[in-house]
Amino acid sequence: MGTHTRYFILRKDDLNSFIVKLSRSHKVVAPVSKGYGNYAFTEVTSANDIALKHIPTILPPKKYFLPQRETMLSFGTGHIESAEAPLEHENTVIFGVHTCDLNGIQCLNIVFSERPRDYNYLRRKDNITVIGLECTEYCDEHASCNLMNSNFPNGGYDLFFTDMGEDFMVHVNTQAGDDLVDGTNLFKPATQARMEELYAIRDAKRARFRDEVNVDRKKLPAIFDKSENSPVWKAIGDKCLGCGNCTNVCPTCYCFDIADTLNLDLKSGRRVRTWDSCEVETFAKVAGGENFRSGQTERLRHRHYRKFRFSLGKYYRFFCTGCGRCTRACMAGIRLKETLSALVKEAA
Numbered sequence: 001m002g003t004h005t006r007y008f009i010l011r012k013d014d015l016n017s018f019i020v021k022l023s024r025s026h027k028v029v030a031p032v033s034k035g036y037g038n039y040a041f042t043e044v045t046s047a048n049d050i051a052l053k054h055i056p057t058i059l060p061p062k063k064y065f066l067p068q069r070e071t072m073l074s075f076g077t078g079h080i081e082s083a084e085a086p087l088e089h090e091n092t093v094i095f096g097v098h099t100c101d102l103n104g105i106q107c108l109n110i111v112f113s114e115r116p117r118d119y120n121y122l123r124r125k126d127n128i129t130v131i132g133l134e135c136t137e138y139c140d141e142h143a144s145c146n147l148m149n150s151n152f153p154n155g156g157y158d159l160f161f162t163d164m165g166e167d168f169m170v171h172v173n174t175q176a177g178d179d180l181v182d183g184t185n186l187f188k189p190a191t192q193a194r195m196e197e198l199y200a201i202r203d204a205k206r207a208r209f210r211d212e213v214n215v216d217r218k219k220l221p222a223i224f225d226k227s228e229n230s231p232v233w234k235a236i237g238d239k240c241l242g243c244g245n246c247t248n249v250c251p252t253c254y255c256f257d258i259a260d261t262l263n264l265d266l267k268s269g270r271r272v273r274t275w276d277s278c279e280v281e282t283f284a285k286v287a288g289g290e291n292f293r294s295g296q297t298e299r300l301r302h303r304h305y306r307k308f309r310f311s312l313g314k315y316y317r318f319f320c321t322g323c324g325r326c327t328r329a330c331m332a333g334i335r336l337k338e339t340l341s342a343l344v345k346e347a348a
Ligand code: SF4
Pocket: 246, 249, 250, 251, 252, 307, 319, 320, 321, 322, 323, 324, 325, 326, 327, 336
């Protein structure tokens, strides 16, 4: 298809036709209102159910790439030949992914592409088409997407939608995106005047998103280097309930546990992978009862270092997208922006 840097206009009145058409060939999921200001990616068959304006969904799109529970292997206890590796996946289009979550998907893609590769993750990813949707305003006060540089589109999508009033500007980024656009006659090439409009929307947005935490993000790793013994960790550790909500809702948390369970016949069983959490007490417990991170303070500190320090050394990027979910989900009222601000202040 030649160029993959094409921009198109889709009239808002035509969004429903687009979604209906997509839903005939794919499972289409999009943010849907669940009441009380909550949104969740849910299957849709028309645009009427989609919440175009939404704060980050309760769970990020990682639930489609890495299900909370999946059977990796069904086996018999007799011969190795009796083992089967089922992989449940569907051709899925995820519509309405904010830029912070695109960043989160990119983080997971990097982790699961490392050797040894995670073929369950990668095969699901191959069957998922991602359609981004730009936020032109802050979701709420918990977001720190500007700090984490994830409030503007930076790849990781097939199509990307920006609200332009009566219509959407649509950026086609991949062959899969191209195919979706070519499959309908709803998209019209964007004129230069409309491109200028897009640039103006982005400039206005740039002026609105700023300084969520009073620090240059480049300084954060050095601040974390100095903060290992900070009293900040004890202060939030004393509040933390160890529930694991924050890791479950985090778009970049990917730790899992794997367990083999036998059926009652004792001749067959399943190997099941389930999300795990570094915040729960058993996470770092080993045979003999030793626990490498036995206190909530150490566990909470570890999680923060995984987001703002260790990932820089290993993957050269932050593993926090600034989505704010950990703050929204925390029953103990631990707020990421407050924690970062306290560390910054202390290190000044
Ligand atoms: S650490 Fe919190 S703000 Fe950062 S990506 Fe995870 S859930 Fe979002």
